[in-house]
Amino acid sequence: MEIEKLQDRTNVEKLTTVLYPVLFGIFIAVLWQTQILHKILGTDTFTLPLPGRIISIIGDNHATILKNVGATLIVALGGLTAGSLFGYLLGIISTAFPKWGAGGLTVVSAFNAVPIIAIAPILNNLTKDFSKDANTRSMLAKMLVVMITCTVAMSINAYRGLTELKPFSLDLMQSFAASKLEIFFKLRVPNSVPYIFTALRVSVPACVISALVSEYFAEYIIGVGRQIRENIVLAQYATAWAYIFVACAIGIIMYLILLTLEGILLKGRR
Amino acid sequence: MGKIKKALLSKQMVIAYWVLGLVVIWEILAVIIEHTKRTPENVLPHLHQIAQSIFSKDLVNMDQTALQIVLSNTGITLQRAGIGFLIGIAVGYLLALIMNMFSWAEKVVFPYLMIIQMIPILGMAPIVLAMTKDINKSRIVIAALLTFYPVATNTLAGFKSVMKEKHELMYSMAAKKSDVYKKLLIPASMPYFFTGLKISAPMAITASILVDTLQGGGGLGCMLSQSLKHAMTIYVFWQIVFLSAIIGIASYYLMSVIEKLISPYKKVGR
Numbered sequence: 327m328e329i330e331k332l333q334d335r336t337n338v339e340k341l342t343t344v345l346y347p348v349l350f351g352i353f354i355a356v357l358w359q360t361q362i363l364h365k366i367l368g369t370d371t372f373t374l375p376l377p378g379r380i381i382s383i384i385g386d387n388h389a390t391i392l393k394n395v396g397a398t399l400i401v402a403l404g405g406l407t408a409g410s411l412f413g414y415l416l417g418i419i420s421t422a423f424p425k426w427g428a429g430g431l432t433v434v435s436a437f438n439a440v441p442i443i444a445i446a447p448i449l450n451n452l453t454k455d456f457s458k459d460a461n462t463r464s465m466l467a468k469m470l471v472v473m474i475t476c477t478v479a480m481s482i483n484a485y486r487g488l489t490e491l492k493p494f495s496l497d498l499m500q501s502f503a504a505s506k507l508e509i510f511f512k513l514r515v516p517n518s519v520p521y522i523f524t525a526l527r528v529s530v531p532a533c534v535i536s537a538l539v540s541e542y543f544a545e546y547i548i549g550v551g552r553q554i555r556e557n558i559v560l561a562q563y564a565t566a567w568a569y570i571f572v573a574c575a576i577g578i579i580m581y582l583i584l585l586t587l588e589g590i591l592l593k594g595r596r
Numbered sequence: 597m598g599k600i601k602k603a604l605l606s607k608q609m610v611i612a613y614w615v616l617g618l619v620v621i622w623e624i625l626a627v628i629i630e631h632t633k634r635t636p637e638n639v640l641p642h643l644h645q646i647a648q649s650i651f652s653k654d655l656v657n658m659d660q661t662a663l664q665i666v667l668s669n670t671g672i673t674l675q676r677a678g679i680g681f682l683i684g685i686a687v688g689y690l691l692a693l694i695m696n697m698f699s700w701a702e703k704v705v706f707p708y709l710m711i712i713q714m715i716p717i718l719g720m721a722p723i724v725l726a727m728t729k730d731i732n733k734s735r736i737v738i739a740a741l742l743t744f745y746p747v748a749t750n751t752l753a754g755f756k757s758v759m760k761e762k763h764e765l766m767y768s769m770a771a772k773k774s775d776v777y778k779k780l781l782i783p784a785s786m787p788y789f790f791t792g793l794k795i796s797a798p799m800a801i802t803a804s805i806l807v808d809t810l811q812g813g814g815g816l817g818c819m820l821s822q823s824l825k826h827a828m829t830i831y832v833f834w835q836i837v838f839l840s841a842i843i844g845i846a847s848y849y850l851m852s853v854i855e856k857l858i859s860p861y862k863k864v865g866r
Contacts, residue, residue: 350704433618440841574715
């Protein structure tokens with residue numbers, strides 16, 4: 327009897343955990359569709375179009391939207407991959423030369439606080455000669471911006487993952503007369519895997535955001551972020567909102583993919 | 597001899613060597629660009645040229661030197677970022693308190709706090725501007741939005757980090773709920789709260805500069821885009837790049853200093 331009661335309670339707990347947020351979401355959507363939200367925020371349906379209209383615009387323009395999503399995804403994923411690999415490499419180098427590496431990482435982490443806005447125009451100018459094609463060279467500039475933001479998170483976490491080992495594990499390896507290379511591949515690298523995901527949890531949302539912002543400053547007009555801005559300049563608010571919806575969807579989907587991967591790869595490790 | 601060698605290899609010196617290395621790389625690139633580009637100062641000027649422009653007395657516009665323009669606009673930007681930051685802290689902390697007090701509130705809000713992290717709020721800057729119709733207000737709103745969720749999630753994590761035994765101790769002493777918060781939960785959440793502040797302070801400044809670029813009306817971002825369009829000397833741009841980097845890093849350290857002042861006995865291992 328008692329156990330049944332307890333089970334009932336956990337079931338209710340589980341149900342409300344899902345139910346409450348969903349109800350809240352529906353509540354906001356209703357407020358939005360019935361324009362009560364507009365009254366609260368003091369705007370009109372021109373600047374904040376109804377959800378139905380935004381969705382229909384996404385449906386109507388899906389070809390153009392997909393093209394821009396593609397451009398943004400290439401930048402975000404390219405930068406994420408390059409930045410994470412480079413960051414991990416920095417982590418390895420710092421592990422090999424701890425004295426110099428730790429100081430270097432302090433300098434790298436300072437880059438974290440530098441606004442993207444300051445970096446984007448510099449890289450635009452630096453990559454001018456890279457290609458005759460404006461699309462290619464601005465793609466490279468945007469990717470470099472994303473890469474810088476992703477490098478920082480990965481290098482610091484990789485260094486921690488490669489050096490913060492379980493107590494005595496290093497001694498154990500040494501007592502087996504393991505070479506430095508063996509210690510690296512059999513102890514340090516596996517140890518760093520959870521830390522890689524900690525870094526990715528930061529850099530996956532960050533790569534989308536910095537891709538969008540770097541598009542603002544890019545030479546060639548393409549990408550979800552740029553479309554938001556361009557459509558606002560043209561006072562096409564409904565279209566801009568459609569792109570905002572898409573941008574949010576990109577961020578959320580990428581994060582969900584990451585969480586799924588983490589669940590599969592780190593099964594039983596947490 | 598040993599002492600000198602030790603001093604030369606201390607942590608501070610290692611960082612200094614790294615900074616020196618970056619300066620050398622910058623200068624090498626600058627020399628290359630000086631010989632290959634027609635307008636090297638647009639792409640990558642020498643550092644001494646930027647330093648010179650800081651101290652030059654030439655008027656850039658009607659009545660200000662480059663440095664005066666930059667500094668007066670920094671004031672505008674920082675003030676707005678600061679107001680938004682403070683509002684964001686207040687809202688974030690309150691939200692964390694409410695979520696900790698009422699479990700239904702946590703259930704409703706927490707999933708959305710997770711989702712909001714993945715939404716590119718900087719990408720929404722133009723639409724906030726369209727809704728508030730006032731650049732100053734939108735700056736404050738965006739800075740507050742970017743501040744509130746790191747503060748809320750981190751503070752909540754701080755409340756949750758308190759060990760069960762401590763709760764039981766308070767309970768066994770028949771402590772009132774207000775006392776539990778005053779003497780146990782709020783002090784325990786402080787390190788986490790400051791972690792949130794350290795994340796959000798540079799973000800609030802980045803946001804404020806980005807919103808500046810959307811419209812005229814002063815501020816660092818506005819000057820940055822004007823300088824890039826060659827409405828004034830390009831060195832205004834370079835000064836802003838360095839200044840915004842310094843402000844971003846300084847805001848991070850300012851939070852650490854405030855943390856040490858408020859809770860001097862707590863060493864945070866995070």
